[in-house]
Amino acid sequence: MKRRNFLKNTAASSIALSGLGSVMGASASESVISNDNAFKLNYAPHFGMFRHSAGDDLIDQLKFMADQGFTAFEDNGMTGRDVATQEKIGETLEKLGMTMGVFVVPKGGNMANTLAAGKKEHVDIFLEGCRQSVEVAKRVNAKWMTVVPGAFERWLPIGVQTANVIEALRRGAEILEPHGLTMVLEPLSDSPDLFLQTSDQTYMICKAVNSPACKILYDIYHLQKTEGHLIHNIDLTWDEIAYFQLGDNPGRNEPTTGEINYKNIFKHIYNKGFSGVVGMEHGNSEPGIEGEKKLIKAYREVDAFEV
Template structure:
């Protein structure tokens, strides 16, 4: 081969390799930057960063870790393929992330109300608890959300309380040997829901009297139903095992509503809380810019030291 032809061929090949390398790198998220160091363990969920990370659940978890998030939650984990549950758990372990809550499958928030005391409803709940144990093993989870259902309005409230407490005691018996914790979530979605306030949930946890039955304090829901967030968290603190986040109105990221999350997070940190804070809210803006706005909002409100 003549030197001139050799040099031309080398230049073309080198250019192609260079271009190919650039294209390949551009398709891979940049992980060279150091992840942000958050003070608390905020947990995003699937779909929150789908535009930036892609649709694959594992890619999304890795993206969260690359941004500095140290936890993850997935309400629908029980309905996912068992192989994906395992893979998600393995990815979380590899990235040093804590698995947050998933929802115990008992048929929906309003369905199969434990307040009714009906055996068929209790059986559905206990079956969900048993299946939740297996799911938790696959994805390295510790906490599972439980919503007792709606009111049984033809019964006195004290009788409803007793029915709920008895059912939850039986659920706790399933979780205790495995070191798992069901967290009861008071909700603001409907006046027909049995569990709505923090003091009511506190009373139930005290009555169940198990390390496997605690409070999930969802700040968004409880701002709507009772307010006085810091005061009421303080009153019920010894039974709170998990916290969720959402600003009000709108249920979007912190800084978009009326709650002073920087003060709330500062207070939570000063209480010594080292658990998970689930980001159970939507994004206030669409697209990649909206997803970046969520990340930026958490950096802002987490800067409380």
């Protein structure tokens, strides 16, 4: 696939070498992100990640993210925000030229209301969450929303559980697909009781649902823990991946703080032509403004791959 016309490596390197003092002191603006400051990939911070530098106001935080060169944003809890706040976030993202990443389809939590059980009441909660998500997506100009099918239903054979999940997701896709929206299924490492845990399992389910409204959210942090072989498994499941998230392991903080070679992974997906969002679903390894400076420096470092 032909590579896109992104920031040249030399520009990224010069920004990193110039130090972060002027970057962190830059005033938040309403202007579209400058190509001189943008990253190669669409990394998406979340609210709170830069609150010591930008303050508690959500809009100021978005402006600060844009000033640092981030071209996307994600907010797991977007559906819980009031309509006026959602609309203001959407308007601000549009002005800043930023892409809205994922929010979570409300279904009661990662372990709750499992689709594997095949229970009508669980499926109804999920489908209502999909309908709510359509309205939220319109306000914030979102395309992707996270779905976690829930826990194992251990009294059922695994094949029956899988069929139940596929059937529920097909019904969710019927709600989302007419609006051009995509639920991204996230395999997790948080508990052995979760139904969805590996990339190949998620790939199989997406193939069976057979809809552009149902794809993979490949969370590099979780899948390093459950299966490893990251680049190999990314390649195996590539045609169903619509979204990435990350955190280093151990610790689930910014890249360079753990064992994952994020520079190589980012180079790999960039060269494969990935133009979607890479969600920064992790913490800061150090507190305060200094920790926020360290986080930005880390992203400059891992984004400075040769192309």
